[in-house]
Amino acid sequence: MFKCVPCAVEGCRRYALEDMYTCLQHAENSDEVLQSLIASLSDSHRHRDVVMTDVRLKDIDFSNVHLTTCDFARCVFENVDFSQSKIQACFFDFCLFENCNFDGSDARHSVVAGSKIMGSSFTDTLLIHTNFMGIDARDCDFSSSDLYYSNFCSSHLVNVQFVDCNLKNADFRYTDRQNVSFKYSNFEEASFS
Amino acid sequence: MKVFFHFSLNEFSNTYLVGPEDGGDAILIDPGHIDLELIERIENNRFTIAHVLLTHRHPSHTAGLGTLVKIYDPIVYAGSPSMYESPVKEVRDRAILDLSGITVEAIQVPGHTIDSFVYKIGNALFTGDVLYAGRVGATTGVLEKALLLKGIKNRLLTLDERFLIFPGHGTISALKIEKMFNRELIDAMAIDDLAQLSHPSIMT
Numbered sequence: 001m002f003k004c005v006p007c008a009v010e011g012c013r014r015y016a017l018e019d020m021y022t023c024l025q026h027a028e029n030s031d032e033v034l035q036s037l038i039a040s041l042s043d044s045h046r047h048r049d050v051v052m053t054d055v056r057l058k059d060i061d062f063s064n065v066h067l068t069t070c071d072f073a074r075c076v077f078e079n080v081d082f083s084q085s086k087i088q089a090c091f092f093d094f095c096l097f098e099n100c101n102f103d104g105s106d107a108r109h110s111v112v113a114g115s116k117i118m119g120s121s122f123t124d125t126l127l128i129h130t131n132f133m134g135i136d137a138r139d140c141d142f143s144s145s146d147l148y149y150s151n152f153c154s155s156h157l158v159n160v161q162f163v164d165c166n167l168k169n170a171d172f173r174y175t176d177r178q179n180v181s182f183k184y185s186n187f188e189e190a191s192f193s
Numbered sequence: 194m195k196v197f198f199h200f201s202l203n204e205f206s207n208t209y210l211v212g213p214e215d216g217g218d219a220i221l222i223d224p225g226h227i228d229l230e231l232i233e234r235i236e237n238n239r240f241t242i243a244h245v246l247l248t249h250r251h252p253s254h255t256a257g258l259g260t261l262v263k264i265y266d267p268i269v270y271a272g273s274p275s276m277y278e279s280p281v282k283e284v285r286d287r288a289i290l291d292l293s294g295i296t297v298e299a300i301q302v303p304g305h306t307i308d309s310f311v312y313k314i315g316n317a318l319f320t321g322d323v324l325y326a327g328r329v330g331a332t333t334g335v336l337e338k339a340l341l342l343k344g345i346k347n348r349l350l351t352l353d354e355r356f357l358i359f360p361g362h363g364t365i366s367a368l369k370i371e372k373m374f375n376r377e378l379i380d381a382m383a384i385d386d387l388a389q390l391s392h393p394s395i396m397t
Contacts, residue, residue, distance in 0.1 A: 004315070093367060114374070131370070149364065174376045
């Protein structure tokens with residue numbers, strides 16, 4: 001699991017980067033550190049316990065990345081490609097995803113709760129045991145995905161497609177849904193109340 | 194420290210494997226079911242199960258204990274030792290355990306069962322059936338529910354909201370997420386706040 005070592009700068013509530021004393025924002029040459037982190041994450045190796053919070057990432061290709069137990073809380077992802085990636089037990093809580101692509105990825109046991117997700121695609125994705133509590137999703141497509149035991153409690157969903165999904169034990173209690181389609185999905189096995 | 198999540202289809206319960214980075218003595222939390230996948234995970238990470246922590250006595254969290262004891266002979270810790278067939282060391286509220294170099298703090302939160310414990314390891318809370326993502330534990334009556342909610346409020350919600358939550362069932366979460374989006378918890382806390390406001394001793 002990622003280590004939660006507080007940033008050494010007094011008053012900062014963020015966590016320090018791995019093998020560093022400060023968070024990315026307080027690191028010397030933070031731009032260089034960020035570029036080096038992105039380059040290292042983009043390769044095909046397995047990355048574990050990476051802490052990269054409160055960062056803005058735009059037009060990045062993270063397709064085929066392999067991440068385990070990493071912390072990306074409160075990041076902004078704009079036009080980032082996570083397709084065919086393997087993301088296990090990673091935290092993306094309170095993030096902003098805009099025009100991101102998770103198609104064909106395996107993002108099981110992860111946490112996306114509290115995030116705002118716009119115009120993003122999660123088709124043919126393994127999202128079992130994934131926490132989407134309190135998300136605000138617009139114009140998103142989860143079609144053909146396995147959402148077994150996933151949790152969408154208290155979320156706000158507008159123009160979201162769940163066509164031909166596995167929704168067994170998925171939790172949609174307290175959701176606010178507008179133009180949401182569950183066509184060809186086993187929504188009877190999900191929890192709505 | 195490595196934390197592995199294992200899902201059992203038998204009772205839809207979660208088992209957690211916690212161990213050092215480079216293998217060695219590890220902790221297994223709530224062995225609801227021991228299967229080949231879990232054994233392979235233990236062995237592939239060069240772990241030996243030296244300690245087992247039980248959050249409470251229900252079979253979905255303890256049924257694999259017999260198999261595990263035969264293979265690894267771990268020391269088992271739980272709240273009510275007399276409830277088990279094999280030897281179990283009693284855990285007490287606020288106990289700090291040093292399990293092969295991993296520090297564990299035991300927090301008793303009764304309500305779901307009287308022996309329900311939450312284990313705090315590093316920045317993680319292993320909540321068993323006390324608190325899940327989007328739900329609080331099931332109870333058998335109104336008093337038990339009140340006891341559970343009081344325990345969650347006083348013992349868990351007072352912790353740093355960045356603590357990660359690893360529940361006995363369902364998805365992983367964080368304390369901040371539960372504070373913001375767990376409707377059962379929000380409703381209960383609102384009712385509790387109203388009760389506090391209307392109490393004469395507060396008003397005077």
